[in-house]
Amino acid sequence: MTEASAPDGGSETGEKVAARRTARAHERSKETRASVIYGESVAKWLITGGGLLVIFAVIGIMVFLVQVVVPLFFAGELRGRVVHDLGQPKEVAWINADEFQSLATSVSADGTVTTFHVGSGRLLASESLDFGGETATAVNGVLTRDRVAFGFEDGSVRFGRVGFDVTSVPRARAPTDLEQLNARDFLSGGAIFAQVQTGDYRRVAPVYEIGEAIAVSEAPIIAIDYRLGGTVERPTSAFVTVDAAGVARVSRSTIQRNLMTGQETVRTTTATLPALPSGTEVTSALMSAAADRVMIGTAEGLVYRYDIRDANNPVLAERRRVFDGDVAVTSLAYLNAELALVAGGSDGSVEVFFRLQRPGLDTADGFELVRARTHENQGAAVVGIGVAQRDKTFVTLDDAGGVWVRHSTSDQTLFKLERDGDPSIPGQVMLFPRTDGVLLVDDAGRAEAWAYDTPHPEVTLGVLFSRVWYEGYDSPGFTWQSTSGTDVFEPKYSLVPLIFGTLKATFYAMLFGVPIALMAAIYTSEFVHRRVRATVKPVMEMMESLPTVVLGFLAALVLAPLVEEWIAAVLLVFIALPMGLMIGAHLWQMLPLRTALRLGGIPKFLFMGAVILLSGLFSYQVGPAFEDLLFYGDFKQWTTGRIGTGTPFLFLIGLPLSFLLVSWAFSRRYGHHYRERLRALEKQSAGRLDFLRWIAMLAAAMLVSYVFASALTLIGYDPRGNVIDSYQQRNALVVGFVMAFAVIPNIYTLAEDALNSVPAHLRAGSLASGATPWQTAMWVILPTAASGVFSAVMIGMGRAVGETMIVVMAAGNTPIMEWNVFSGLRTLSANIAIELPEAVKDGTNYRTLFLAALTLFLMTFVINTVAELIRQRFRKRAFQL
């Protein structure tokens, strides 16, 4: 390819012009026209620039992908912080705020409700809820915080509503007395107005309500939790209370609304939970939304878990020490979906527990609380936990003034905020409903709010690439599941199963593809006539641009059902084909020399083809018998491990290895003598002897393999459940085979080019020295072209890694991690093709999919760059020879 660049035409022309001008000055001007010189330099710059554009294209793609991916790893940033003095130093019982961070409401223990504008601290209204003169001693609410249960000093309970009413007001009907509070919000008539994109206004107004007192206990209530259920017409509320006497009760209230009078009647039934040990100091109580579980945390560091599915007969399911050492449970909360329990301790520990079913447990319901995640220690007692409504974020407040925002799944602390006020004053903390800020109101009447941006709190490098224990899972693992039907779903973004799927598909494709492609390339380049090569090569090249969607369609709709039906025959082909060819070769060796020479060219090749077809036919016919013989008549049943042993399979797998072993031992021990003996014989009888040797060695190999397989089975090894497992129609075998079909032309063409560019004099020299073509190919051509052949394999691998349509259609797309040949897989590329069209721009899934693309890009970039470097070296060397 090296070719000296053409001599520089410009200067030469200049010299000539000068010389001629002196000679014949009267002739027309020989001056090079300015436009030519100008055009010359423009062309040079344009072409050079255009040529280098390729580099920019590659770098540009990479930079763009990186630029989309990088924000995934930003922890987030604080947008602002406000501190307001509400001027009412009262004990805060409950706080709530709306999702636009416009209004916040604080309810104090005596029933005073203070609503203020978050941005400016402007007080809107100050009203009182009817607490009947009692002081609230325990408060808790549902996840959305607008339904609250208050427990009072006299042992009664009231339900209330502390929420917001959000409506849309057309621009034309907006009030005229709007008073601007900050850049976004206006105040009018006790409500906040903000203009939205369409030009209309959004009106946010506070809503409060308080219900009748329900007597539950005689002693003051010290802990309470409350969940709503039932239908809209007949809402049911379930609540758990613990009073100062240490008695825990579960109550259910049904509210019946009389349609005629509009009057509500509340009916409450109460059951007492099994007693706690006397002297227990209860710090918190929790109830699940389905009203089937109750958790009670104590200062002794224990959590009592009650099973209250049978409302009349609640049982203590489990008692568990939460933290290591003598650490009190100071707060408890459920994350959304209520699958994970967050516990805060007096030493600042924050831990997350899952309730898991395990065999052989002695707990009453067969479940157990398992510590799944240990979050960063906060250093001081955790006195409050606020849970996000839409994801797995939560905020913890300690008694030293720390307000930490954490994300449960990714196990990271997003922000470590500091309170402005006196840390010893108790306060209430919550996350804004959109998880974009924290609100804290303390008993001194000081309100603090932080606003922040965390676009992707659920993703860290750890989440993407290492084991994560997800809610509801038995153990930590690599899982990909980015979307689900429910809102309270925990997205799982592990790229590992996808990378695994990619490698698995590539592995099986290369397993089938590389031997066929390379052997075919060697044969084409060294052993066939030039004319055969001239036909085969373009056909292969054409197969390279075959649409893979066609292959995928065939794989999934034609091949997969066929393979499923004829799996035994397909497996048999893998044995029958090489055997058939070997028998063919040995029979050929027995041919008389003249016949062999006469049929040496294309007829021999046709025989080979015929042998392959015969092997296929043989497999088709014998397949069922083969299945009966080795797999107890039903291969698919066998793979599940229900019938038979693993011996037959190990025997088959061991056969090639044993054969190699036997032939190595033979050539080591008798090789020299054997060759001497062969030389002494006529060609035909030598062929016969060699055939006998082959048969004997095959028999020996079978024996060795069988002994080996039986031994493995005896020691209890069974390949099933590992490389072999239950059969699925869309599986790695089919994908590997069809993907091999897609990469074979690629590897074949490049390898053939490399073999063919070995200088002819090497070949001629070797043949002239008496080597057979086989020896020449193996010991002269192949070593010389090795690097080129290797780079062909690499490029083929690059193609297999990124292949999309075949896997999308034929691989089943299950992101599981097992080497089982008969199970499906999901590759990075298929995952992108399936999920990206639905991913929201700049969302977490979108960026994660870009990361998948970047991973693919880098994988192929490395493979291709190495391959190209090797090829460039090879090319240089090949021309030097």
Next chain:
Amino acid sequence: MTDSSITMRTSADIPASGAAGLAGVAAKEAVAAKPGGKGGGRRVRSFTADVSAVGEPALWAFGGALALGIILIAGFLFMIFYNGMVTFWPKPIEVVTMRDGAVVAGEPTRSGTYRPGDNVLARMTEEQRDFVEENGGFSTRTLYRTANFDLYGDDFRWVSDFEVADVQQPTDFYFFERQEWGPFVGRVAGLVIDDAAIAYDSAIMQREQRAARARFAAIRGIEQGEIGRINYRLEQERLSIRRAQLRHGSGSAEALATAEAANARIAELNAEFAAQQQRVADIRTIDRRNRVILEEIGGRTKDTELSQIVRYYPANELSILDKIGIYFSRWGEFLTTEPREANTQGGVLPAIFGTVAMTLIMVVVVAPFGVVTALYLREYARQGRLVSIVRISVNNLAGVPSIVYGVFGLGFFAYTMGASIDQLFYPERLPSPTFGTGGILWASLTLALLTVPVVIVASEEALASVPRSMREGSLACGASKWQTIRYVVLPKAMPGIMTGLILAMARGAGEVAPLMLVGVVKLAPALPVDGFFPYIHLERSFMHLGFHIFDVGFQSRNSEAGKPMVFVTTLLLLALIVIMNSTAIYVRNRLKRKYASGQF
């Protein structure tokens, strides 16, 4: 393929295999055949050429691999070709009477051997079990296309040989292809012409069905022509109001004036729209008065408007000429009409159009880029590290998975560039995107990036094959370097460059994965080219043959029903690509021959 320049230069003859392979043996035998010891003569040198040196088993393994590859490719091509070609051939309708008395009518689609499972065997009668046992535990089953999806809820049914009591081909069974619900297999129970029930008469039916189809075409014409135009203009008027509001501020005098004028025109257009709707409704009324009553094998009837019958024929009474006629009429429909029945029936014209349009736009982009890079590599660059990096980049562009290009195309072209274009030029349509989503332009650009290495490699090869003497001649005549390239090198290399472009088109036409991200859809509402200004709508999404295969094969209600369509579409796509490739290879070979002895 990326480096066949090497191949070209060193295409020195390689010795033919077999003969030379056995040469060694021959030599040995020649030596052995010599009369042995002639007393104290010279010792004969022994050649180490024996059976193991020929490596016959290895040769068979190598040759077998090549043969296997060829067999697989041939089998694959044959399968596509066969299935694609026979799909449209009208098949007979068989009426199968089962042993339990049930009757099934349908086209036999395909059959296969299988081994009935235990649960199937348990449900059989004694007689059937014997039958299966006689066949060695195997049974043959046939898939019948029973059609009548609206009545049966399924299109196909497997019938095993042990179930069959009798098979007949009655002549009064027709195969109806309907506009909706797929085909119908059954008899004609009667006709309703002008709301008057009459007995079936094939001549009347034929005449009325033709008339009904003409009415159907007329409705289509009105809907797509007149009504489409009115809708388009309505949309334009609405956009003009919005544009004026954005430009001059809502409530400004200009905006109000524009709105008033536009609203007047909208009212006019709405009146016109109503008039056209009325025309359609009138034709529909006639349609509803002309019906055919179809009866399936079980006796259930279906009252269908005649205009819904696309094609019908008495499947068991066809002469060979009739069959050929139906065959070609189906091909014609396939190539020239739009799809129906969720793409599983009808034609693929929009997909052909989309594929071709996208490929052409791609070529327009890829050609200058590829040729310029090739010129740089071959004519301007000095061999060195930079060129090495450029080559690595080219190979990386060729090796990066196509789906990554799709991701890049979506993120960069559609979401970044497209969104900016929308902000600048189409603010009135926001928030619904114009260029800010997948479309034919972005798809073409993405594929251009993907196929540029093909063009670079082929162009480089073509440039290299222009003999040096020609360049030198040109330079010696006083031409500048660029002039030489422009007037001597490029014209000579043009066939080779064209080869590269054709190969790029073949590659681009077959690529599907990136298109799924940047603008291909299963059913495009409008073609990217139409009669409305600016005539070529680069922002529109489009249909593509490759995606059509994916969609019909995997996302239709019944993949079995879509299979024939998939095979035909595959055949079409494959034919397109094979033709392009063969042209490219033919051109390249001619080029090679032309410059083989590159002397004047």
